[in-house]
Amino acid sequence: MLVLKLVKESLFLNVLEAMLDRVDVVNVDCSSMGLKLQAVDTGHITIIELFIPAKDFENYYCDEVLCVGIPVDDMVKTICCTDEDDTITIKVGDENFNTITLSFESPKNSSTMACNLRVVDANGDFLHIPEVLDSNYQAIVQMPSAEFMRICKYLSNIDGDGHISVTEEGLMFFAFGGTGDVKIKCIKVLGIIWSFIYGFCNVIPNIAAIGSKTVSLNCKCDSTGWLSS
Numbered sequence: 001m002l003v004l005k006l007v008k009e010s011l012f013l014n015v016l017e018a019m020l021d022r023v024d025v026v027n028v029d030c031s032s033m034g035l036k037l038q039a040v041d042t043g044h045i046t047i048i049e050l051f052i053p054a055k056d057f058e059n060y061y062c063d064e065v066l067c068v069g070i071p072v073d074d075m076v077k078t079i080c081c082t083d084e085d086d087t088i089t090i091k092v093g094d095e096n097f098n099t100i101t102l103s104f105e106s107p108k109n110s111s112t113m114a115c116n117l118r119v120v121d122a123n124g125d126f127l128h129i130p131e132v133l134d135s136n137y138q139a140i141v142q143m144p145s146a147e148f149m150r151i152c153k154y155l156s157n158i159d160g161d162g163h164i165s166v167t168e169e170g171l172m173f174f175a176f177g178g179t180g181d182v183k184i185k186c187i188k189v190l191g192i193i194w195s196f197i198y199g200f201c202n203v204i205p206n207i208a209a210i211g212s213k214t215v216s217l218n219c220k221c222d223s224t225g226w227l228s229s
Contacts, residue, residue, distance in 0.1 A: 001093030
């Protein structure tokens with residue numbers, strides 16, 4: 001059984017909200033140590049993985065290993081109907097492992113509301129994301145997550161694919177499209193050119209800004225890249 005007690009502005013709920021419109025289902029691996037979240041965006045371009053330790057929750061209880069598929073849109077829309085000071089309890093298991101029970105307690109009027117969401121099929125095992133230190137990257141760039149999010153917002157206004165150029169001259173973000181082009185030059189590093197799509201621009205920066213003050217762009221010559229924070 002899993003029981004989470006949290007408030008509306010908690011890290012877990014903010015992460016789900018950042019995924020809204022870009023991710024349909026988040027697979028959550030629950031254990032006594034915390035929650036491991038993994039999702040693939042709707043364009044099947046980006047894999048998102050995040051671990052939230054049990055100590056980061058106001059109240060956390062998990063007495064067995066569970067894998068739960070959370071419907072992001074349904075979860076976020078349900079929680080958005082609550083007040084800012086409501087206490088939210090998320091429960092899975094006990095008698096029924098096919099539903100997620102949400103309970104909302106309001107300190108203003110001493111009322112309690114509860115609803116159930118259907119658990120979505122977790123679609124098999126978690127995908128493996130290699131550790132940064134175990135991979136042979138040609139470029140590893142660290143920068144403030146807020147700055148990275150700002151740059152990606154600029155790029156997302158162009159109707160073409162984005163690119164990152166990492167050379168001796170510096171780090172360059174650029175995009176060309178029918179509506180115009182954007183070029184943003186940052187810091188001096190060594191490396192390669194890495195292309196990405198705008199699903200990446202809209203999902204990853206928002207989550208990185210929630211969970212960390214810095215992000216790390218890790219690029220390889222085979223046009224793959226990993227972002228950690």
